[in-house]
Amino acid sequence: MRYKLLASPLYKKEIDQTTVQIICQEPYTVIERDLNGDLIEKSDDELIKLVLDQVAIEYDPTDKINRLDQALLKVDEKLKELDEAVAHSKEQSDMIQGAFVEVMDLVGKLMEQPSDDTEAQTN
Numbered sequence: 001m002r003y004k005l006l007a008s009p010l011y012k013k014e015i016d017q018t019t020v021q022i023i024c025q026e027p028y029t030v031i032e033r034d035l036n037g038d039l040i041e042k043s044d045d046e047l048i049k050l051v052l053d054q055v056a057i058e059y060d061p062t063d064k065i066n067r068l069d070q071a072l073l074k075v076d077e078k079l080k081e082l083d084e085a086v087a088h089s090k091e092q093s094d095m096i097q098g099a100f101v102e103v104m105d106l107v108g109k110l111m112e113q114p115s116d117d118t119e120a121q122t123n
Contacts (some may be wrong), residue, residue: 003048006030011038020047031055 006021017040021032033054033090039047 001027001029002030005033005044005047006032009040009042009047011040013038020051022048022051045088 001024003022003024006023010019011017012019012034016038017032017034017036019032019034020039021030023030032049033051035047035050035054039050042050
């Protein structure tokens with residue numbers, strides 16, 4: 001089925017929607033939908049796709065549900081990567097903190113030891 005625009009899209013500013021009408025000659029079908037936003041600048045093909053997507057959602061939402069499921073899987077993968085990065089950062093932070101504590105202990109011990117200059121001045 002090959003659709004084309006039946007009329008120029010009409011933007012309704014007061015409700016922020018664009019009315020789009022498409023037509024197919026065989027089988028004869030006319031579809032009109034109000035789409036969210038100002039879509040006047042979109043190409044004919046983009047408008048036709050948006051209308052057909054809207055109709056698909058209305059009559060068979062499984063396609064959109066499948067797309068949402070796929071997007072959810074991608075989000076889960078990204079969250080797993082983020083969790084791994086956070087765990088790695090925590091390990092690095094713990095290692096750095098441990099090294100810092102060791103350095104501070106050494107500095108403390110050095111501060112407690114009398115230096116050679118101090119001994120020479122007391123003699």
